[in-house]
Amino acid sequence: MVAVTDAITVRGLHKAYGKHVAVDGVDLDVRAGEVFALLGPNGAGKTTTVEILEGFRKRTSGDVRVLGVDPHQADEAWRARVGVVLQSTGEFDDLTAREVVHHFANYYPSAADPDEIVERVGLAEKRDERTRTLSGGQKRRLDVALGIIGRPELLFLDEPTTGFDPEARREFWGLIRDLAGSGTTILLTTHYLDEAEALADRVGVLSGGKLIAVDSPDRLGGRGQGGVTVGWQGPDGPATERTETPTALVARLAEQFGGEVPGLTVTRPSLEDVYLRMIGAGE
Ligand SMILES: Nc1ncnc2c1ncn2[C@@H]1O[C@H](COP(=O)(O)OP(=O)(O)OP(=O)(O)O)[C@@H](O)[C@H]1O
Numbered sequence: 001m002v003a004v005t006d007a008i009t010v011r012g013l014h015k016a017y018g019k020h021v022a023v024d025g026v027d028l029d030v031r032a033g034e035v036f037a038l039l040g041p042n043g044a045g046k047t048t049t050v051e052i053l054e055g056f057r058k059r060t061s062g063d064v065r066v067l068g069v070d071p072h073q074a075d076e077a078w079r080a081r082v083g084v085v086l087q088s089t090g091e092f093d094d095l096t097a098r099e100v101v102h103h104f105a106n107y108y109p110s111a112a113d114p115d116e117i118v119e120r121v122g123l124a125e126k127r128d129e130r131t132r133t134l135s136g137g138q139k140r141r142l143d144v145a146l147g148i149i150g151r152p153e154l155l156f157l158d159e160p161t162t163g164f165d166p167e168a169r170r171e172f173w174g175l176i177r178d179l180a181g182s183g184t185t186i187l188l189t190t191h192y193l194d195e196a197e198a199l200a201d202r203v204g205v206l207s208g209g210k211l212i213a214v215d216s217p218d219r220l221g222g223r224g225q226g227g228v229t230v231g232w233q234g235p236d237g238p239a240t241e242r243t244e245t246p247t248a249l250v251a252r253l254a255e256q257f258g259g260e261v262p263g264l265t266v267t268r269p270s271l272e273d274v275y276l277r278m279i280g281a282g283e
Pocket residue numbers: 017020021022040041042043044045046047048049
């Protein structure tokens with residue numbers, strides 16, 4: 001069996017801003033090579049947690065190891081192993097996309113080829129345009145280019161596709177899968193449940209500063225077990241039944257109907273359903 005190592009280990013993490021406790025005893029392990037999505041409502045403590053892991057914010061207490069190092073005491077060598085994609089990159093309006101990526105490559109000891117990175121994030125056609133003329137989605141791609149130019153082992157992505165059109169999101173997901181496929185560990189925060197489902201090996205739900213659940217998207221909140229709703233068009237109109245054994249029910253219906261079951265649907269609760277239940281939305 002291949003040993004599983006952790007890229008991130010967090011134990012008993014607390015962060016208070018004055019009297020306000022933003023992170024309240026979080027334990028978290030992110031395995032090397034996985035895509036982990038941190039979910040949670042506004043103010044849940046996601047950014048605070050991630051910025052502590054990135055070494056940009058001081059914790060109040062707790063133990064944190066990122067690539068084996070305490071980020072608060074990390075050095076240049078550690079920083080070169082970690083990529084950060086912030087919610088917006090600094091001011092390089094008068095430089096072209098290509099120039100910005102080349103410029104950032106100089107900060108890293110073993111940077112990737114800047115032109116290849118520009119291509120990889122889908123900005124080849126825009127590489128000679130000044131960044132001020134890029135669209136929101138294109139600027140985000142540039143942010144990602146800057147996050148990966150140093151060939152990071154671990155990449156932090158903070159709400160990477162906010163403001164993207166659906167096509168740009170799909171393309172961006174392809175890029176993230178590509179990075180994950182080449183072995184980069186990725187920790188992303190997102191408000192999009194479909195994004196977490198499409199990309200993440202595991203998701204963690206933060207609520208009120210506490211990590212209330214960690215599981216794969218298809219198992220979160222017992223999603224994988226029971227609670228399946230089978231629907232069909234019966235002789236008296238639409239019918240539904242909740243069951244733990246949908247296959248048996250569908251087989252029975254098929255027998256009853258002598259073949260195709262009219263209007264057959266089999267649905268499990270969506271990730272959004274279980275997430276909203278977990279965070280107590282609407283209660
Ligand atoms: N610098 C700060 N000073 C004081 N309070 C802060 C500071 N940063 C965050 N907070 C508070 O800590 C809590 C957690 O904030 P944080 O930004 O980590 O949440 P979040 O989960 O990232 O939210 P969002 O989804 O809105 O980005 C919030 O109540 C916020 O008001």
